[in-house]
Each structure stands twice: as structure tokens, then as C-alpha cells.
Amino acid sequence: MEPFVQSNSTNTMHLQSWENRFTGLLAGFTTRVGGTSRTPYASWNMGLHVGDNPDDVVSNRRRLAKQLGLPFEAWTCADQVHGTTVQQVSEEWTGAGRDSLDTVIPGTDGLHTNQAGVLLTSFYADCVPLFFLDPRQRAIGLAHAGWRGTAGRIGEKMVEAFEQAYGSKREELLVAIGPSIGGCCYEVDERVIVQIERTTKQWQQAVHPTEPGKYLLDLGQLNRLLLLELGLRQEQISKTNWCTSCRTDLFYSHRKEAGKTGRMASFIAWQQEGVRKDS
Ligand SMILES: [Zn+2]
Structure with missing residues (x-):
């Protein structure tokens, strides 16, 4: 069953099984529909770094925070660099980057926290969004995994960060x-595949050769294989x-739209105590 379920009323996809199972959890992915940005960013662009009018982007972000029932001040994001650095978000980082690139968490592709009322976000137009949840420790996280981040094992960095910061047990994590x-x-081309070959012995399960020197790569599947190799079970993913x-x-695609496009946001947060999302 598709885990990301589109809500007709909000144009946002929610990780419905997680939200239904864990009271107070908000998690999902925005679409490109329903915002104020103009072509080529039309219309619900969440990225401040792509050349769109910043006022439109901030208005688009505010709309999501409002839909989720969180104050815009909770919105926290990083400057993504296709690296593998991950950062714990505590009070000093909460709200970073929400309305300006000047205040963004620098050089970071993974964010995690166990604090309620922190809205973690990251931005996408083709790269793989990874969502992490430790229900017991109430820890949540997001990681941005393009081919470089995937080959650099950002998923593993997140699992290790959860173990170190929250005492998470990897057999209890959900991803x-x-x-x-997609694949x-x-x-x-070969330049990417030589990096992919080093990630796991199972790499061929995520790669389909098409013509000499050309391959179709299923990055989501490769991330799945890497998580299984870490000891997570199928049912955790x-x-x-x-x-x-x-x-x-529905989506922005950097590849399909030749680089000039907007960004969707992945998001995850715990509602603050006493605040209901439908209020
Ligand atoms: Zn496709």
C-alpha cells in the first residue's frame, strides 16, 4: 500500500500509517500544487535557494505550517549540500532558515530532534527524502539522499545519530x-555507477543497464537495500x-524540468502538548 497518501483538501501527502499510529506525529511531503509561486516555480515552491521570489516562498511555507497547526517559528531547515553531515536540532537551531538563507543550518543534509513543536523540513526535486522515527524515544528525523548522499550512507549516519543522541535501538526504528x-x-552514467557499486553487494538490485554506459538507477530501492544491510527488517521500512x-x-523534477524548478518539502514534527492539528 502506498505510504504517502494525498489529502484532497490540502494538496499535501501524509505518511498516513505513521500519523494514525502515533498520536501527535505530523509527517509527510508537499506537492507543487496550491501555492503562490509563478512559473517555473508554480506553485507551492518551498525552496528559497532556487531563484523564486522569497516572499512567495515564505508565504508558501507559512501555509504549510498553518495547515499542520504549528507556528511558523517552528519551521527549521538546513542548507543541503549533498553531503552526509547530520545535526541534532535543539532550542538554538529551532526556527533556523525559515524565512532567510542567512539563518539556515549550514552544510547539513540530515536533521533530527526529540523535542515537540519543532518542524523539521528539507527540500526536494528528485532526490530521495528519508524519514526516521523512534516511537519509544520520540525521536524524529529527515535526511536528503541524492546519489551522493546515498553513496555516502547518510541513512546509516542517521541511524547512528539516533543511537548516540537518544539511545535508540535500530530494531525499533521506522524509516x-x-x-x-524513480527507477x-x-x-x-558510468561516473555515478562506479560510486553506486561500492555501496552494497546487492547494488545490482537497484540498477538496470539500458544501453552501453547508461543505467536506470532506483535510488529509493538502493536506500532500502542499505537500510536492510544495517539490520533493519522489511517491516520497519x-x-x-x-x-x-x-x-x-504533482511534483517538481529537477531532471525533467532541466534544473529550473521549485522544491517540495518533506516535514516531520511532534505537535506541542495541548495543541490539536484540527483546532
Ligand atoms: Zn518515473
Whole structure:
């Protein structure tokens, strides 16, 4: 069953099974529909770094925070660099980057926290959004995994960060792999494949050769294989079937739109005590 379920009223995809199971959890992925940005960012662009009008982006972000029932001050994000640095978000970082690139958490592709009322976000147009949850320790996290981050094992860095920061047990973690460019559309060359070959012995399960020197790479599947190799079980991992390049009606696709486009946001947060999302 598709884990990311589109809500007709909000144009946001929610990780419905997680939200239903864990009271107070908000987790999901935005679509490109329903915002104020203009072409080529039309219309619900969440990225301040892509050349869109910043006022539109901030308005788009505010709309999501409002939908989620969180104050905009909770919105926290990082400057993503296709690296593997992960950062714990405590009070001093809460709210970083919400309305300006000047205050963003620098050089970071993974965020995690165990504090309620912190809205972790990260931005996508084809790369793989990873969502992490330790229900027992109430720890949550997001990681941005393009091919570089995936090959650099950012998923493993997140699992280790949860173990160190919260005493998480990896057999209790849940991970969701969100909408990205799929194995149907993501063509790569030898330069990428030589890096992918080093990630796991199972790498061929995520790669399909098409013509000499060309391959279709399923990055979501590769992340799944890497998580299984860390000792997570199948049932701990949910993986989407949405492809951002197949569905540019719903998603931005850096590849399909030749680099000039907006960004969706992945998000995860615990509601603050006493605040209900439908209030
Ligand atoms: Zn596709």
C-alpha cells in the first residue's frame, strides 16, 4: 500500500500509517500544487535557494505550517549540500532558515530532534527524502539522499545519530522512503555507477543497464537495500511508489524540468502538548 497518501483538501501527502499510529506525529511531503509561486516555480515552491521570489516562498511555507497547526517559528531547515553531515536540532537551531538563507543550518543534509513543536523540513526535486522515527524515544528525523548522499550512507549516519543522541535501538526504528525520481526515469552514467557499486553487494538490485554506459538507477530501492544491510527488517521500512519525474503535475523534477524548478518539502514534527492539528 502506498505510504504517502494525498489529502484532497490540502494538496499535501501524509505518511498516513505513521500519523494514525502515533498520536501527535505530523509527517509527510508537499506537492507543487496550491501555492503562490509563478512559473517555473508554480506553485507551492518551498525552496528559497532556487531563484523564486522569497516572499512567495515564505508565504508558501507559512501555509504549510498553518495547515499542520504549528507556528511558523517552528519551521527549521538546513542548507543541503549533498553531503552526509547530520545535526541534532535543539532550542538554538529551532526556527533556523525559515524565512532567510542567512539563518539556515549550514552544510547539513540530515536533521533530527526529540523535542515537540519543532518542524523539521528539507527540500526536494528528485532526490530521495528519508524519514526516521523512534516511537519509544520520540525521536524524529529527515535526511536528503541524492546519489551522493546515498553513496555516502547518510541513512546509516542517521541511524547512528539516533543511537548516540537518544539511545535508540535500530530494531525499533521506522524509516519511510518518500517520493523521488524513480527507477523508471533516473538515467545515470558510468561516473555515478562506479560510486553506486561500492555501496552494497546487492547494488545490482537497484540498477538496470539500458544501453552501453547508461543505467536506470532506483535510488529509493538502493536506500532500502542499505537500510536492510544495517539490520533493519522489511517491516520497519515503507517505500513510496511515486516518481517525481513521471508526475510533474504533482511534483517538481529537477531532471525533467532541466534544473529550473521549485522544491517540495518533506516535514516531520511532534505537535506541542495541548495543541490539536484540527483546532
Ligand atoms: Zn518515473
